[in-house]
Amino acid sequence: MSDNVLNQLRNKRNRPTVEPRQDALVPKVQPEPQTEEQNSPQETSPVPATDNPTATPADTIAELQAELEKYPETRRHSAIVLEKDLDQELTRFCKDRGITVEVFLEAAWTFANADxxxxxxxxxxxxxxxxxxxxxxxxxxxxxxxxxxxx
The missing domain is CATH 1.20.5 (Single alpha-helices involved in coiled-coils or other helix-helix interfaces)
Incomplete structure (x- = not known):
């Protein structure tokens, strides 16, 4: 009986595999020769196009890293301990505005530090x-x- 249960557990682990997906950040190259009849405006896609349509994943990573360097570096700080009522009030305030408590704290510090x-x-x-x-x-x-x- 225990061999049967063990076999059932092993069979459950053998799930069907899914084919790997294409990288969504790398645009697909679709060679399509343009003729004079195809001069109509092309539809825009929700994903911003890159400058190089034949970009490799390494190029995409390099572009993303360059963009990332434009933003300030962040660092995880210790957990914040707040008064119970204040925590609920602050959490609700931030949630209603679509921000986190940490980001609110950063912005509040920026303004307070200037005054x-x-x-x-x-x-x-x-x-x-x-x-x-x-x-x-x-x-x-x-x-x-x-x-x-x-x-």
């Missing part, structure tokens, strides 16, 4: 919140220590 008075107000509030978080951590640690010693 010293606003930056000082934000820093004062941040210090108050930081002290509050430290106290919450101390209280939780004391509760854990006292509950463990009572056992």
């Amino acid at each position: 010293n008075a606003l930056l000082e107000k934000i820093t004062t509030e941040a210090k108050r919140r930081y002290d509050q978080r430290k106290r919450v951590g101390q209280i939780k640690r004391l509760i854990t220590m006292l509950s463990n010693s009572a056992k």
Whole structure:
């Protein structure tokens, strides 16, 4: 019976394979000689055409890498811990506008950094919140220590 179950499991793994797809970023070359009768405007495609219709994948990668270099480099930062109500409010705000909390934080920093008075107000509030978080951590640690010693 166990051999039968094992064979059934092995047979389930042997799924049919799908043929590999063409690279969607590399335009297909369709040699079509133009005659004088075919001078009508051609339809536009939703994918932007490249300068070189015979581009190879290496050329496409090079073009994409060149375009990527125009944008600022990003780096993953630590997870953000927020007050529960503030997190829900901020998440809803960003979701309604089609942005992420991280991108909103970047934009807010950009504007706050340009205004010293606003930056000082934000820093004062941040210090108050930081002290509050430290106290919450101390209280939780004391509760854990006292509950463990009572056992």
